Amino acid sequence: MNVLEMRDVTREHGAGQSLVHALRGVSLAVRPGEFVAVMGPSGSGKSTLLTLAGGLDAPTSGTVVVEGVDVGGLRRAGLAALRRRSIGYVFQDLNLIPSLTAVENVMLPRELDGVRARRARREALSALADLGLADLAGRFPEDMSGGQQQRVAIARALAGDRRLVLADEPTGALDSRTGEDVMRLLRSRCTEGAACLMVTHESRHAAWADRVVFLRDGEIIDSAGRSVPESLLEGTA
Ligand SMILES: Nc1ncnc2c1ncn2[C@@H]1O[C@H](COP(=O)(O)OP(=O)(O)OP(=O)(O)O)[C@@H](O)[C@H]1O
Ligand SMILES: [Mg+2]
Numbered sequence: 001m002n003v004l005e006m007r008d009v010t011r012e013h014g015a016g017q018s019l020v021h022a023l024r025g026v027s028l029a030v031r032p033g034e035f036v037a038v039m040g041p042s043g044s045g046k047s048t049l050l051t052l053a054g055g056l057d058a059p060t061s062g063t064v065v066v067e068g069v070d071v072g073g074l075r076r077a078g079l080a081a082l083r084r085r086s087i088g089y090v091f092q093d094l095n096l097i098p099s100l101t102a103v104e105n106v107m108l109p110r111e112l113d114g115v116r117a118r119r120a121r122r123e124a125l126s127a128l129a130d131l132g133l134a135d136l137a138g139r140f141p142e143d144m145s146g147g148q149q150q151r152v153a154i155a156r157a158l159a160g161d162r163r164l165v166l167a168d169e170p171t172g173a174l175d176s177r178t179g180e181d182v183m184r185l186l187r188s189r190c191t192e193g194a195a196c197l198m199v200t201h202e203s204r205h206a207a208w209a210d211r212v213v214f215l216r217d218g219e220i221i222d223s224a225g226r227s228v229p230e231s232l233l234e235g236t237a
Contacts, residue, residue, distance in 0.1 A: 001068055002193035003164050004030040004053055009062035011218075013049050020046040024218040025062070030195040032163070035187060037206035038199045040215030046199040047092055048207060050166045053197060054077050054089050066164060088157030090167040092199075094149055096156075098140040102128060103137040106156045121126070127155035130185055132178070146173040154182060158189060167198040171205060174234040183208040216236065 011023040019182050023045045030036050051057040053065055055071045064071040072081060090138075096105050099170055106124035111117060128137050131151040141149050150173045157165055163187065171179035179202075187208055190196050197211065206212045214222045 002029045002031055002065070003034075003062075003067055004028070004197065005065040005107050006053060007048075008064040009049075009052055009059045009064060011045075011052060011057070012060045016070035019216045021043075023052070024057070026218070026220055027097075028213065030164075030197055032193045032195055033190050034211065035190040035196045035209045036198070037209035037212045037214055038197060038215060039201070039203075039206055040221075043217040045218040046215055047168055050089075050168050050199060053164075054087050055083050056089070071109070072177055077211055081113070084109050084119045085159050086163050087226075088159075088165045090153050090157045090169040090170045092101075092172075094153040094235070096149055096152060098141055102133060102144070102152045102155075105141070106159050107154055109156065110160050113160075119161075123159045124155070125155060128152070128157040130158070131155050132181065147178060148176065151178070151182070154155065154185075158185065161194075163194050165196045165198075167196065169201065171200065179205060 006026055006028045009023055009026045013020040013022055038049060040046055041111055052059050055064070055066065058072065061134070067080060069082060071079065096107070100108065101123060103124045106127055107120040110120040110123060111146065121142060125134070125137055130135055131154055133148060133151055133155065136144060136148060141152065144152070150170065154170050157167065167186065174182065183205055186196050200206050211221055212224045
């Protein structure tokens with residue numbers, strides 16, 4: 001069974017003169033163990049694709065299925081539960097909670113999902129350690145660098161055993177070595193059976209994926225295997 005299946009998904013904003021087609025008829029399936037990179041120019045629909053895959057926004061038409069469940073058929077509480085249990089999300093703008101320390105930020109979604117505090121803390125510390133932040137667990141986001149905050153956001157998405165990891169440019173604020181470490185971590189999470197969908201502008205990060213999906217003007221224009229044709233990378237940086 002696919003972890004994520006999107007069928008003919010469309011997302012429109014506005015109406016009339018100001019109608020924007022953020023996504024036009026996108027179909028995409030991601031299997032357990034698969035790491036898929038999403039590339040495309042600014043405004044091509046990458047973040048829209050991720051928010052729809054994560055149930056944070058609803059499509060104008062089409063179907064999104066996560067672990068066999070039609071997301072559109074869920075009520076609010078069911079959707080929130082599916083998101084917390086199955087989906088780890090790294091937001092383009094991080095969304096860390098300023099009044100919580102790093103470890104508390106990472107623990108929060110797990111605790112909301114009913115995991116006991118002690119276990120949630122242990123998982124959170126282990127996820128932070130995986131990202132090289134073991135010593136900063138008690139820091140507040142405002143006392144951390146941009147790259148450290150970004151790694152806390154990644155730890156929050158990876159804590160526990162979420163089956164679908166959605167990451168919107170998770171390496172934007174990281175130096176190249178830390179960026180590679182994050183790729184290795186996402187890759188190994190996929191090897192353990194998760195499915196990962198990651199937006200990136202960097203072809204060397206996309207090279208870690210099994211497949212690269214290229215978006216332009218809300219449409220998938222191509223899907224490539226490990227080697228990315230140069231012609232498709234034009235205009236994506
Ligand atoms: N709430 C909204 N209202 C109107 N238009 C929107 C809204 N959200 C997104 N869009 C439009 O949808 C299109 C796709 O936006 P999206 O954020 O998915 O692009 P992106 O590929 O993630 O770009 P970037 O690389 O800059 O992050 C853009 O034209 C954007 O202006
Ligand atoms: Mg975006």
